[in-house]
Amino acid sequence: MPEIYEKGQVVIPKFIRDMFGFKPGTEVGFKVEGQRVYIEKAYDWLSEFEKLRSQATDSDEEIDRAMRLVEKKRNKERLRVP
Numbered sequence: 001m002p003e004i005y006e007k008g009q010v011v012i013p014k015f016i017r018d019m020f021g022f023k024p025g026t027e028v029g030f031k032v033e034g035q036r037v038y039i040e041k042a043y044d045w046l047s048e049f050e051k052l053r054s055q056a057t058d059s060d061e062e063i064d065r066a067m068r069l070v071e072k073k074r075n076k077e078r079l080r081v082p
Contacts, residue, residue, distance in 0.1 A: 048073065
């Protein structure tokens with residue numbers, strides 16, 4: 001079982017890193033629910049924007065709409081730690 005080291009570091013087991021695609025440099029967030037702490041990949045808003053952008057026309061209105069949708073989703077999914 002992993003332990004917490006002096007600086008607060010914990011090693012995520014390799015099978016979990018592989019399962020969720022955690023690689024060096026992956027940004028993560030923590031979610032607290034009662035006595036449990038969850039670790040989650042940070043929301044990849046740039047990839048989401050690129051996906052929406054590829055579906056939009058080149059009009060400024062469509063690009064603005066895609067940006068607003070991504071920002072709305074990013075704010076909704078942003079992890080908060082109490």
